Amino acid sequence: MPDASKASPPGQQRVRIVVATSVMLTFISFWRAAAIVLNDLGSSAFYAGPIAEQAVGKAAPWFILGVMLFAFTVRAVYVESCSMFVRGGVYRVVKEALGGGLAKVSVSALMFDYILTGPISGVSAGHYISGLINDLFHTAYTHGFSPVAFQVNENMAAMVFAIIMTVYYWWQNTKGIEESSDKALQVMKIVTVMVVISLGWSVITLLKRGGQLPPLPFPSNLHFSPEALGFIKNTNWAQTFGLFGVLVAFGHSVLAMSGEETLAQVNRELAHPKLTNLKKAAIVIGIYSFMFTGLITLFGVMIVPDNVRTTVYKDNLISGLAMSFYGPQILRLIFQVFVVIVGFLMLSGAINTSIIGANGVLNRISEDGVLTDWFRKPQKKYGTSYRIINLIVVLQIITIIASGGNVYYLGEAYAFGVIWSFTFNSFSMLVLRFKFKGIRGWKMPPNITIGGVEIPIGLGSVFLVLLSTALTNLMTKSIATVAGLSFTIMFLIIFTVSERINLRKYANVQASMKEHFQLLHRDTVDNQGVGIKPGNILVAVRDYNTLNHLKWVLTHTSPDIDVVVLAARLTGPGSAEYDLSMDQIFSDYEQTLFTRAVSVAESFGRHIDLLVVPARDVWSAIVQTANALESSAIVAGLSSKMTSQEQAFYLGRAWEAMPEPKKQTLFQVVRPDMEVETFRIGPHTPSMRTEDVHLVHRIWLDITRVKGLEKVHHSDLVSMALTRFAGEFTGRNRDEIIRDLRKLEERRAGLPSAKQAGNEPDGPPVLRP
Amino acid sequence: MTSTSPLTRLFLETLQYMFGVGMIGASVAFVLFLVDELKTVVADDADSNH
Numbered sequence: 046m047p048d049a050s051k052a053s054p055p056g057q058q059r060v061r062i063v064v065a066t067s068v069m070l071t072f073i074s075f076w077r078a079a080a081i082v083l084n085d086l087g088s089s090a091f092y093a094g095p096i097a098e099q100a101v102g103k104a105a106p107w108f109i110l111g112v113m114l115f116a117f118t119v120r121a122v123y124v125e126s127c128s129m130f131v132r133g134g135v136y137r138v139v140k141e142a143l144g145g146g147l148a149k150v151s152v153s154a155l156m157f158d159y160i161l162t163g164p165i166s167g168v169s170a171g172h173y174i175s176g177l178i179n180d181l182f183h184t185a186y187t188h189g190f191s192p193v194a195f196q197v198n199e200n201m202a203a204m205v206f207a208i209i210m211t212v213y214y215w216w217q218n219t220k221g222i223e224e225s226s227d228k229a230l231q232v233m234k235i236v237t238v239m240v241v242i243s244l245g246w247s248v249i250t251l252l253k254r255g256g257q258l259p260p261l262p263f264p265s266n267l268h269f270s271p272e273a274l275g276f277i278k279n280t281n282w283a284q285t286f287g288l289f290g291v292l293v294a295f296g297h298s299v300l301a302m303s304g305e306e307t308l309a310q311v312n313r314e315l316a317h318p319k320l321t322n323l324k325k326a327a328i329v330i331g332i333y334s335f336m337f338t339g340l341i342t343l344f345g346v347m348i349v350p351d352n353v354r355t356t357v358y359k360d361n362l363i364s365g366l367a368m369s370f371y372g373p374q375i376l377r378l379i380f381q382v383f384v385v386i387v388g389f390l391m392l393s394g395a396i397n398t399s400i401i402g403a404n405g406v407l408n409r410i411s412e413d414g415v416l417t418d419w420f421r422k423p424q425k426k427y428g429t430s431y432r433i434i435n436l437i438v439v440l441q442i443i444t445i446i447a448s449g450g451n452v453y454y455l456g457e458a459y460a461f462g463v464i465w466s467f468t469f470n471s472f473s474m475l476v477l478r479f480k481f482k483g484i485r486g487w488k489m490p491p492n493i494t495i496g497g498v499e500i501p502i503g504l505g506s507v508f509l510v511l512l513s514t515a516l517t518n519l520m521t522k523s524i525a526t527v528a529g530l531s532f533t534i535m536f537l538i539i540f541t542v543s544e545r546i547n548l549r550k551y552a553n554v555q556a557s558m559k560e561h562f563q564l565l566h567r568d569t570v571d572n573q574g575v576g577i578k579p580g581n582i583l584v585a586v587r588d589y590n591t592l593n594h595l596k597w598v599l600t601h602t603s604p605d606i607d608v609v610v611l612a613a614r615l616t617g618p619g620s621a622e623y624d625l626s627m628d629q630i631f632s633d634y635e636q637t638l639f640t641r642a643v644s645v646a647e648s649f650g651r652h653i654d655l656l657v658v659p660a661r662d663v664w665s666a667i668v669q670t671a672n673a674l675e676s677s678a679i680v681a682g683l684s685s686k687m688t689s690q691e692q693a694f695y696l697g698r699a700w701e702a703m704p705e706p707k708k709q710t711l712f713q714v715v716r717p718d719m720e721v722e723t724f725r726i727g728p729h730t731p732s733m734r735t736e737d738v739h740l741v742h743r744i745w746l747d748i749t750r751v752k753g754l755e756k757v758h759h760s761d762l763v764s765m766a767l768t769r770f771a772g773e774f775t776g777r778n779r780d781e782i783i784r785d786l787r788k789l790e791e792r793r794a795g796l797p798s799a800k801q802a803g804n805e806p807d808g809p810p811v812l813r814p
Numbered sequence: 815m816t817s818t819s820p821l822t823r824l825f826l827e828t829l830q831y832m833f834g835v836g837m838i839g840a841s842v843a844f845v846l847f848l849v850d851e852l853k854t855v856v857a858d859d860a861d862s863n864h
Contacts, residue, residue, distance in 0.1 A: 118840045121847040282818065288830040295833075321854050328851045490846035503846070506839025513832035 072316035077226040079329040080233040081311050085304030086334050087236060088395040091388050092169040093301035094342030095362045096456035098355070100297040102268035104260045106343040108298035111262070113331075113339040116302040118507045120327045121489045122471050123305065125504070127312040128320055128486030129477070142473040142480060149544075151469035152410055153536035155306075157529055158462030159406065162303070162399035163441040164448060165455040167210045170392035171203025172360035172452060177385045178202075180368065184378060199360065200450030207396075207445045214397045215438040218404065221429045221686060226314075232390050239387045240337050242380065243366065247344035250371040256347040264290040272457070273297060275523035289517070296464070296518040300456055301338050303463040306470070307398075320486045341366065360452045363388065403437045404430060414547040415540045426685050428588055457522050461529030464515045471508040475501060577654055579675035581607035584653075585667050586682075589641040594682040594715035599649040609654040609674060610642045613666035664699035668726070671710055672703060678711040679726075689714035693724035700726045 073081075097105035140148035175197050186194040250256075260266035264287040271278050274293070283290040308327065315322045341363060349358060349365040358365025367381040408430055411421045424431035448455045478488075478501045489503040519526050582602055584595050598608055612635050639655050646653040660666030671679050684692055696712050709727035716722070733741075741759055748762065749755050774782055818826075 114844065115837075115840060117847060118843050121843060280818070282826060285818070286826050286830060288834055289826055292829065292833045324851045324854045328848075328855065489843060490850065491842055502839050503843030506836045506843055509832045509836030510840055511836075513829045513836060516829060517833075 073226050073311070073314050074316055075322040075326040075329065077230055078308075078311040078315050078322070078326040079333070080229040081226055082304065082307045082326065082330050083233055083236075083333055083337075084229045084391060084394055085307045085398055086302070086330065087233075087304075087337050088166055088169075088391045089301050089303050090334075090338035090341055091173065091363060091392060092165065092360070092452050092456060093298065093338060094345055095359050096300065096453055097294075097298040097342075098346065099359065099453050100270055100273035100457075101294040102260075102266070103346060103351075104262045104266045104294070105298065106259050106339075106346045107262040108294050109301050109342045110335070110339040111295065112298045112301045113335045115510065116305060116334065117327075117331045118489075118503070119302060119305055119467055119471070119511075120308060120331060122474055122504065122507055123309045123312075124320075124323055124327055125485070125487055125489045126470065126474055127309055127323055129481065139469060139473045142476040143469075147469070149415065149537055149540045150533060151466065151473075152406065152415075153533040153540070154462055154465035154469060154529070155406060156403060156462075156536055157532045158303070158306075158459070158466050159399050159403035160437065160440050160444065160532070161455065161459040161462055162402075163211055163214075163396045163437075164207060164444040165452065165459050166392040166395035166399070167207025168203045168445060168448060168450050168455055169360070169452050170210070170389050171206030171450065172199055173364055173385045173388040173392075174206060175199040175202035176358070176361040176364050177381055180364070180378065180381060184374070202450075203360075203452075204445055204448070204450035207450070208442055210393050210396050211400075211438055211441050211445065214393075214400050215434060217397065218400050218434050219424060219427060219429055219431050221427050229394075232394060236337075236387055236391060239384060240341070243341055243363070243384075244336065244344070246370045246372075246380075247340075247348060247366070250348055250369070251344075253371045254348075259343070259346045262291065262294065264288075267291075267294050269293065272453075272524075273521065275521040275526070277520050292513060292517050293521050296460070296514045296521060299464050299514060299518075300460045301342075302334075302467075303459065304395075306466065310402075361388075399441070400434065400437055404433050407433045407437070410540070415544050417543045417546055417550075420543075423588070428685075454524055457524045458528045459525075460518060460522060461525035464511065464518055465529070468508070468511040468515045471504065471511050475504050475508050478504060577609055577674050578607050580677045581609050581654075581674055583609050583611055583667070583671045583674065583676040583679045584681075585611050585613070585663075585679065586638060586642060587612070587663075588682075589638045591682050591717075592641060592645050593717060593719065594680050595642060595645050595653075596649070597715045597719055597721070598680050599646065599651050599653075604651060606677075607654060608646075608651065609656055609670075609676070610639070611667065611670055612638055612655075612657045613660040613663045614657055662699065664695045665702070668696060668700045668703055668707075668710075672707050675708065676710060678713055680713045680715060683714055683716045689716070689722045689724075693722075693726070697724070697726050 094105060094109055097109055101108065139151045143151070176199060179196050179199070182191060182195045185191040264284065267283070267290050269283055269290075274280075274283060277283070283293050308323075308330065311326075312319070312323055315326070345362045345366045346354070349362070349369045353369075354362070354365055358368075363384050364381050367384050368377050370377055370380070407416060408421060410416055411418070411430075411433075420433050420436070421430050422432060423429065444455070444458075478499070489501065489507075491502045493500050493502060582598055584598050586592060586595065595608075595610065602608060614635065635657050639657075642653065642655065656670065658666050658670060667679055667681075670676075679696070681692065683689055687695075692714055693712055700707065700710075707727065709725065712724040712726050714722045714724075741762060745757065745759050745762055748757055770782075773779070
């Protein structure tokens with residue numbers, strides 16, 4: 046063991062901690078990345094069109110289509126941003142480019158975007174559901190199934206629904222939600238079915254009934270509502286200045302591209318070659334969102350009659366489209382049910398994404414010293430940053446109640462966060478073109494060089510459009526301006542006061558950290574780099590109050606086996622856009638955690654290796670580190686959220702997802718009463734029950750009595766049985782086998798899925814004395 | 815209707831120019847970005863076919 050790992054008393058020798066700075070990720074394909082982004086981006090298709098039409102009139106679909114095309118260039122800004130190798134997150138990147146003050150304003154605008162995403166999605170979903178209920182009641186009444194035409198108050202129902210869903214996701218996030226790209230992909234498959242049917246049925250309807258294109262987006266065709274002109278409603282600027290009217294209308298349509306920033310968040314997880322896959326994901330997202338949000342809005346205005354579109358279906362256009370298609374009413378009603386289910390899936394997912402995203406951003410800036418540690422205090426049972434989650438959800442519920450279930454008001458306000466966060470991001474990228482001299486994988490075209498100075502024409506143009514739109518929105522969107530500015534100022538005050546408190550506090554903490562710890566930076570983890578012998582024991586730690594499993598390991602291992610204490614530093618969505626810097630990874634929480642771990646080791650007179658790695662998924666981080674360090678066993682404490690079998694299942698699943706070469710390992714879960722459960726991870730010889738061994742032997746005895754088969758071995762029988770089983774499982778007996786296995790599982794209640802990942806709870810313990 | 819002061823007129827016209835010039839530049843960027851993306855996809859498909 047090198048002296049790098051000595052856990053000496055503070056003050057005598059600083060404890061060295063290896064900090065790996067490359068995030069341990071489970072990589073995803075560009076299809077999955079596109080699905081995650083489209084889940085967020087596509088949800089605006091349910092409300093962006095009607096909001097724009099209420100503001101600018103019937104020409105709105107052209108502006109939505111224009112915004113979807115312009116979104117390609119905003120995406121290009123994000124592709125360039127992702128291709129830069131910058132550590133630190135949104136706040137640090139903007140701070141580097143524009144300074145601390147504007148960085149805080151930028152994060153405040155981003156927070157406004159996240160806080161509004163939840164309410165607008167929830168209220169919109171509520172409108173789709175209450176609209177369906179009303180349509181069903183109306184249909185029942187017109188067919189004589191109901192004596193009265195019962196109608197629910199859509200705004201009230203939408204508000205109640207949005208609050209219920211927000212509270213539900215508050216609880217899920219407090220418990221610590223498991224995210225999965227599988228879920229995003231499944232939802233997108235269902236959405237694609239709806240989009241294909243909608244587009245196809247729209248074409249059929251237009252062919253059968255004919256239709257009229259909306260008026261072209263000329264200033265003379267724009268009919269602004271008084272609310273749409275906000276502070277300038279008493280002027281004639283929108284008519285006098287022709288292009289200004291177009292600019293106002295464009296500003297009312299920008300919320301159609303909300304969710305674009307998710308592309309930057311999934312970038313970290315994209316499989317190699319990253320840039321190529323990022324571009325592929327970008328083109329898939331571009332084409333899909335153009336067809337979904339753009340074309341569906343266009344067909345909505347062309348097909349749904351004006352008198353019902355602007356009254357009955359003003360908040361649920363796609364339902365209106367479903368009910369206006371050519372065909373029998375029952376079929377249209379069934380399709381509307383499908384639309385509502387899809388809307389519920391996408392929009393309720395967006396509520397969750399908004400809480401996760403806002404939590405990620407606030408956690409990250411808290412680590413940057415902009416928010417005090419009070420906000421990040423982990424929840425006692427689940428370890429989540431519950432105070433931040435509570436703050437986000439309270440703000441969202443206040444927003445929902447204040448809106449009174451009105452999607453239009455929410456959309457108006459929402460556009461403020463969307464446009465300003467895009468504007469700050471593009472401005473930062475523009476400034477970084479001149480300030481940032483590091484590696485840059487791709488530059489947004491076109492660029493021309495004059496006198497040795499490169500002029501970023503494309504980037505500058507996008508910034509000009511975004512800035513002019515953002516400034517126009519300040520004048521025309523009075524609700525957004527008042528709400529957005531109030532919110533931004535409120536967050537700015539919180540950030541500024543917190544930062545000042547932290548500056549005083551951190552001066553002491555930094556000095557104390559430098560005295561006790563020496564951080565060794567490594568890009569990735571490997572044996573040689575960190576000086577750890579193969580066959581070591583990897584101890585995963587998270588909560589500094591529960592280090593019993595470390596004590597157990599130190600009691601039951603000989604001193605010549607290296608003990609590595611691993612803390613995985615999770616980087617959630619909303620913050621995974623950039624790699625963390627070393628001091629962000631080793632924050633004050635890790636400092637406290639490792640101080641406790643070192644103290645435990647000292648009480649046993651042992652030394653331990655300390656390692657902190659950034660990760661998107663804790664299970665992947667553990668198995669990847671164990672594999673890289675050639676650990677003989679992984680030891681963890683019993684989770685407060687899941688059983689040991691479930692822990693083993695998730696670890697086994699992460700092991701299966703890990704690329705080759707990989708080694709089998711053992712996973713041991715130490716319970717609070719120091720009882721230990723051991724699981725084998727990866728392919729291994731199964732432990733057989735005594736009766737199964739007897740059964741094999743009995744069959745072997747019978748078979749070897751047959752002439753010519755005297756030399757058959759036990760293993761031959763097992764091999765043949767397995768080969769035949771595999772044949773049957775892939776053949777017609779599959780369902781029967783699955784049924785039998787399910788019966789087996791039901792009998793073994795409490796052991797849900799450990800076997801699925803090739804893990805067994807019955808391997809021999811390796812760390813017994 | 816309120817009358818428009820010269821300063822307001824200048825501001826509004828600046829906004830219009832910013833938007834107009836920006837849109838022209840963004841349209842060029844859009845075409846070049848699309849071509850670049852399609853080239854990436856085509857080149858990648860050609861590589862995987864070999």
